[in-house]
Amino acid sequence: MPNMSINGVTIDDTFAEAxxxxxxxxxxxAPSRKWARQAAITMTGFATSVIGCGCEAAIDLDLPPSxxxxxxxxxxxxxFAMGTDELQKQLLNRVGQCVLTSPGSACFAGLQGSAExxxxxxxxxxGDGWQISKKIGDRHFWRIPVMDGEFLCEATTGLTKEAxxxxxxxxxxxxxxxxxxAAEAAVGAIGMVxxxxxxxxxxxxxxxxxxxxxxxxxxxxxxxxxxxxxxGVVASELGPDINAVLEIVIDGETNDAVAAAMKAGIKxxxxxxxxxxxxxxxxxxxxxxxxxxxxxLKDMLP
Amino acid sequence: MKALTFTLxxxxxxxxxxxxxxxxxLAGIERRDVERIQIGMTKHGSKVGDIFRVAxxxxxxxxxEGGSTRLDLVAQGMRGGSVRxxxxxxxxxxxxxxxxxxxxxxxxxxxxxxxxxxGRLEITGNAGDHLGAPLVGELAGMNGxxxxxxxxxxxxxxxxxxxxxxxxxxGSGDHAGSRMIAGSLVVAGGTGEMPGYLMRRGSIxxxxxxxxxxxxFVECGxxxxxxxxxxxxxxxxxxxxxxxxxxxxxxxxxxxxxxxxMGEVLFPR
Numbered sequence: 001m002p003n004m005s006i007n008g009v010t011i012d013d014t015f016a017e018a019x020x021x022x023x024x025x026x027x028x029x030a031p032s033r034k035w036a037r038q039a040a041i042t043m044t045g046f047a048t049s050v051i052g053c054g055c056e057a058a059i060d061l062d063l064p065p066s067x068x069x070x071x072x073x074x075x076x077x078x079x080f081a082m083g084t085d086e087l088q089k090q091l092l093n094r095v096g097q098c099v100l101t102s103p104g105s106a107c108f109a110g111l112q113g114s115a116e117x118x119x120x121x122x123x124x125x126x127g128d129g130w131q132i133s134k135k136i137g138d139r140h141f142w143r144i145p146v147m148d149g150e151f152l153c154e155a156t157t158g159l160t161k162e163a164x165x166x167x168x169x170x171x172x173x174x175x176x177x178x179x180x181x182a183a184e185a186a187v188g189a190i191g192m193v194x195x196x197x198x199x200x201x202x203x204x205x206x207x208x209x210x211x212x213x214x215x216x217x218x219x220x221x222x223x224x225x226x227x228x229x230x231x232g233v234v235a236s237e238l239g240p241d242i243n244a245v246l247e248i249v250i251d252g253e254t255n256d257a258v259a260a261a262m263k264a265g266i267k268x269x270x271x272x273x274x275x276x277x278x279x280x281x282x283x284x285x286x287x288x289x290x291x292x293x294x295x296x297l298k299d300m301l302p
Numbered sequence: 303m304k305a306l307t308f309t310l311x312x313x314x315x316x317x318x319x320x321x322x323x324x325x326x327x328l329a330g331i332e333r334r335d336v337e338r339i340q341i342g343m344t345k346h347g348s349k350v351g352d353i354f355r356v357a358x359x360x361x362x363x364x365x366x367e368g369g370s371t372r373l374d375l376v377a378q379g380m381r382g383g384s385v386r387x388x389x390x391x392x393x394x395x396x397x398x399x400x401x402x403x404x405x406x407x408x409x410x411x412x413x414x415x416x417x418x419x420x421g422r423l424e425i426t427g428n429a430g431d432h433l434g435a436p437l438v439g440e441l442a443g444m445n446g447x448x449x450x451x452x453x454x455x456x457x458x459x460x461x462x463x464x465x466x467x468x469x470x471x472x473g474s475g476d477h478a479g480s481r482m483i484a485g486s487l488v489v490a491g492g493t494g495e496m497p498g499y500l501m502r503r504g505s506i507x508x509x510x511x512x513x514x515x516x517x518x519f520v521e522c523g524x525x526x527x528x529x530x531x532x533x534x535x536x537x538x539x540x541x542x543x544x545x546x547x548x549x550x551x552x553x554x555x556x557x558x559x560x561x562x563x564m565g566e567v568l569f570p571r
Contacts, residue, residue, distance in 0.1 A: 031526065070531040106528040130564075134486070134505070134529065135465065136536050141529070149525030152532065 006301065008274040009281060013298060016168045016262065016283035017291035021050075021080045022087045023163030023253055024117050025110030027063065028099055029074035037062070039105045040075040043098035047079070047090075048200045049249075051219055055081040055090040056165060056251050058197035060110075069108045069139075070152075076110045078197045080165050080251045087159065088117050095153075096123050100144070106152040109139075111253070113158030120144075120153030160253060164293050167250035167258035169300075170208065170226065171269055171278035172242045179244035180204070182277030186248050186265035195253035196261035208247040208284060223284075241279060255293055262295055267302035303360035306336075310368030310389070314353050316344040317392065320366075321375040323350070325383030325402065328361035343374070369408045377404045380421065393430070396423040399447060412456065413437065415449040418466065424450045431456035431475065434468050442483060444468060450542055457494065460487040463504060469542045479506040482565060488537065488547060501558050501565035507533060508569040509547050515567065519557030524571055526551045 004011045028043075030036035040059045047057035057079040068074035079094070081087035099105050100123060107119065120142035124131040132143040133155075140155035171186065173179035187203030190196060198204075213221030224230045225237040226245045238245070248265055252258035269278050283297055306328065318341045322328075328336060337351030350356065358365075362383035366373070369389015376395040377385040382402040387395075390408040394416055401421040406414075412430035415423045416437060429451045434444035435458055443462040450469045451459075457475035460468045463485040470478070473491030480496075482504035489497070490509040496516040498506050530548040537543040552568040 029528070069535075070528050071535060072528075072531070104526065132503070132505075132564075132566075133484070134533075136467075136486075136532060137540070141532065143529050149527060150529060152528040 004298065004301075007270050009270045009278060011266075011297050011301065012280065012282040014283050015285055015288065015294050015296040016166075017285035017288060018164050018166040018168075018258060018293040018295065019291050020161070020293070021082060021163045021165035021251065022084050022159060022161055023078055023080045023111075023251070024087060024091060024113070024157055024159050025060065025076055025078045025253070026091075026095065026099075026119065026157050027068060027074050027076050027108040027110040028102075029063075029068045029070050029072040029106045029108070030102065031072060031104040033062070033073040035102065035104055036073045036075050039099045039102035040077050042102065043094040044077060044079075044199075045098075047094075048205070050080070050082055050165070054086055055079050055094075056197070056199040057090075057094070058199045058203075060197055061191075061194055070106055072106075078110075078195075078251070078253065080163055080197075080199075084115070084117075084159060091117055091119065091157075092122050095119065096126070100126065100146070100151050100153075103148055108154045109157035111158035111160060113160040115159045115161075116156040117159050119155060119157045121155040123151075123153055126151075162254050163252065164255050164258045165251040166291065167252060167262055167293070167295055168247055168284050169262060169266060169297065170245050170247050170282040170284065172238065172245045172280040172282065173278045174241055174243055176244040178277055179246045182269045182272055183246040183248060185268040185272045185277060189264040189268035190248070190250065190261045193257065193261045193264050195257035197251050198248055198261075199251060200247075200249055203248060205247040205249055206245075208245070211286065237282070239280075247284065258293070259295060259300065262300045263302065266297070266300050270302060303363075304358040305363040305365045306356070306358045306361050307365045307367060308350070308354035308356055310366070310370065311353065311355055314342075314348065314370055314372045316342050316346045316348060317372045317374055318348065318353065319343050319375050320373055321378035321397075323364065323366075324377050324380040324385065325362045325364060326379075326381055328364070331361070333359070369406075371409075371411055374411075376406070377402075380404065390427070391425075395425075396421075396449075399423060401447075409453070410451075414451075415444060415447075415468070417443060417445065418447045418449060419445045420447045422448045422450070424452070426452045428453035428472075429455045429459070429470070431458055432461060433459040433470070433474075434463055434466075435459075435461035444485065448540070454491070455489075459489075460485070460506075463487065469537065471543070479504065479565075482506070486533070488533075488542070490543065490547065498558055498565055498567050500561050502562040503564045505565070506567045507547060507552075508567065511553075511569055512567060515555065516558060516560070518560040518563075519555040519567060520559060522554040522556040522566070524551050524553040527568075530568065 342348030476494035
């Protein structure tokens, strides 16, 4: 139970538990930042949790024109899944339906990994015979004719097996507004960490779950120990001062990226302080038996 | 180790076949044995020692000091390392190269880079006809690698090219990119008659509107092109050009519709 306090914010003596995942990344560019982000946001929609979406995806970083292959504004998007086949399927469906279709877009590999995933080398068939293969230096591109010119797409992107999914922490506050302020501060800080994403809406989950449930077929269900309205009737984790809990779930390219993101997020929450933000920080785990990766909150402090 | 250097003593009395003098074929050969390699192509039968003064010992770094239009097949089939010729080259310089770097600091004769499959060939002067092109009877020309001509190229540059990049920086002769199968040909400084004559696929990228294009090429618009940005940036990053060639929305002509018609000629608006 709580044993540490920094800047008035209590830090639970607990840990987050995370799992190994497969991940890939792509760089999407467009004529403007607005349209690069639009393509990226569209393709990462409905990608909050592998439980129901098949993958977890979000924008990792906005890239300035100087950091993209074609000199236009871009975004690096990361996609996480439990297996390579599912990741490949999600990547092609999402790029094919959301990036190929987005005005002025182009799509490049965003990761050099241990293996390759098909990108343009599968999407090229949209060209119906008019697609053009171009090898420039050591990179291979496909040019696919579309109605505003050409969709240029790198043939493959990388896959990493070193990715970690499910790094997390809870922010607990006296009001919903304070909890949201703390969570937003954390998401803002994590946005600066390369190689880490927060896939839930705006980076924040309010329906943190436990495994299983009383109903048959439920993979996950309400985590009543953290629901403030059940504080009195169940074995609650919440003290009398807590009326809202929000969870930040983090997926990272590597173990280090998840740790860096947790540190950045927790630092932002602590700096915001208990008056405007959270009074307490905790984390979700399964007793340490299921996950390969453990992030002890006391190691994540600023 | 110092570069293995072949200094030309006098103008050769006959055409020479320099294909034995590549990093691969000279590896592990003693200098006195190198001097005994026959390179003459007539009854003179000149040996290396008759033509060149040999110095140095590193076969992965070969230098020819002094050139002649009689030096044929320089670095033929090389796979790695570096060969530098200070002077002019004869026919088929860098023929069938697969890797490594060949630099000719002078002019090259016909069929330079013929059938290249990889590596980088740079000619600081002019190149003759049939740059990168196949020899008689061969189905495809250049099949990979990068071929740069800082001066002019003759007729039929990139003939039957299949893969890779050829860049000619001071203009090419007639029928540049004729019968191209795929790949990219960059020509700055103007082209002669009918660039892309009978090309099937592939890209011919120009710095200006071609003066005399075949009527079997058709206008295909000028939308914004990411490919143009990528190739412009690549050419500058590789030190091939100093300024963008195509710009953001080049004009496109598709052809040659006398054959398959899936090739393109791109040039800035």
